[in-house]
Amino acid sequence: MEATFYIAGGIAVISTALMLTRLNLVHALLYLIVSLLAVSVVFFTLGAPFVAALEAIVYAGAIMVLFLFVVMMLNLGRHAAETERQWLTPGIWTGPVILAGILIVEVVYLARGASAGLGTGATGPKAVGIALFGPYMIGVELASMLLLAGLVGAYHLGLRKTEKPEIQHDTATDEGRAAIGGELVLAGTDRSARTT
Amino acid sequence: MLNAAGLAFVVAGSRWQQADAQVMFVFILAMAAAEVAVGLALVVQIYHRFKSLDVDAISEMRG
Numbered sequence: 001m002e003a004t005f006y007i008a009g010g011i012a013v014i015s016t017a018l019m020l021t022r023l024n025l026v027h028a029l030l031y032l033i034v035s036l037l038a039v040s041v042v043f044f045t046l047g048a049p050f051v052a053a054l055e056a057i058v059y060a061g062a063i064m065v066l067f068l069f070v071v072m073m074l075n076l077g078r079h080a081a082e083t084e085r086q087w088l089t090p091g092i093w094t095g096p097v098i099l100a101g102i103l104i105v106e107v108v109y110l111a112r113g114a115s116a117g118l119g120t121g122a123t124g125p126k127a128v129g130i131a132l133f134g135p136y137m138i139g140v141e142l143a144s145m146l147l148l149a150g151l152v153g154a155y156h157l158g159l160r161k162t163e164k165p166e167i168q169h170d171t172a173t174d175e176g177r178a179a180i181g182g183e184l185v186l187a188g189t190d191r192s193a194r195t196t
Numbered sequence: 197m198l199n200a201a202g203l204a205f206v207v208a209g210s211r212w213q214q215a216d217a218q219v220m221f222v223f224i225l226a227m228a229a230a231e232v233a234v235g236l237a238l239v240v241q242i243y244h245r246f247k248s249l250d251v252d253a254i255s256e257m258r259g
Contacts, residue, residue, distance in 0.1 A: 039203055046210040051202075051218045058225050061201065070236045074243050127215035128222070142227040148232030157237035160244065169207050190204050 004106045005045040012038035018095065027073055029064060030096045036060040047122035054184050057069070078129055198228045 013033050019031035036059050043052035132140055171177055209217020225257040239249065246254040 010222055036199065041198060041201070043206055046206060048206050048210060048218050048221075051206055051221045054225060055199075055202075056224065058229065063229055066236055070239060074240065074249075123209065123213060123215045123218060128218045131215040131219045132222070136216075139219070139223055145225050146230050147226055150233050154233040154237040157234065162234075195225055 002045075004110060008041035008045065008100065008106060011035075011102060012042065015096075015099050015140060024092075026068070027092055027095075028066055030092070031099075032067075033060050033064050034096050034099045034103070035066065037103055041103055041110075044107075049122055050125040050128050068141065098141045129168060197225055198231075 013037060015031045015035040019028045019035060022031065023030040037056060040052045040055040043049075054061070095165060202224045205220045205224070207217075209215065211221075226246045242254060243249055248254065
């Protein structure tokens with residue numbers, strides 16, 4: 001049981017180190033996904049099966065997929081056709097497949113009857129749920145408000161604005177700044193409104 | 197980094213057999229998701245505005 005912990009920890013460290021040294025962005029993201037899955041196995045061996053599932057589903061399955069969406073959508077840095085040809089080579093899969101294969105062997109071994117939690121017992125989803133609905137209810141409400149703020153912010157930031165004439169501020173150009181003469185408050189207004 | 201902090205929390209919770217650590221990890225996960233959404237929206241905006249993601253190329257501050 002402890003061997004799975006050390007193996008999964010080693011895979012997490014190795015894949016993170018590989019991620020940091022990749023030149024290709026998609027390769028780095030794939031290694032980061034492997035690292036997150038390795039941490040999920042570590043959580044399982046520590047007796048936290050609920051967060052193990054959460055890590056795999058939310059972190060590796062949603063957040064990293066968001067990253068991959070943006071990378072693929074923006075086609076960062078290179079021409080589209082050349083990028084596709086480079087991405088679709090079978091060689092890019094060898095590293096993540098080997099590491100993920102070791103993780104699969106571990107998960108099968110753990111699922112076949114090894115008890116979760118290094119002999120000290122597991123805190124399952126029921127205990128987490130009781131804690132979330134009991135003492136930490138305020139945190140749940142705050143997290144939902146944070147997610148709402150993130151949703152609205154991401155929507156607003158992702159809007160593609162249509163072409164509108166840009167309103168030039170008086171401080172944007174040197175001529176404008178000279179014309180103002182330092183009167184930032186009255187910039188753009190009728191100068192005769194000054195009383196001093 | 198957030199994942200590492202969450203790992204530290206879960207390890208501590210496993211040590212003392214409490215579910216509070218997993219609750220903290222759930223909150224960290226929600227925060228990371230919101231941060232990634234907003235951050236990636238910013239990245240997309242920068243790309244559409246400056247046509248590159250080179251930080252030196254998009255620096256407009258003087259001095």
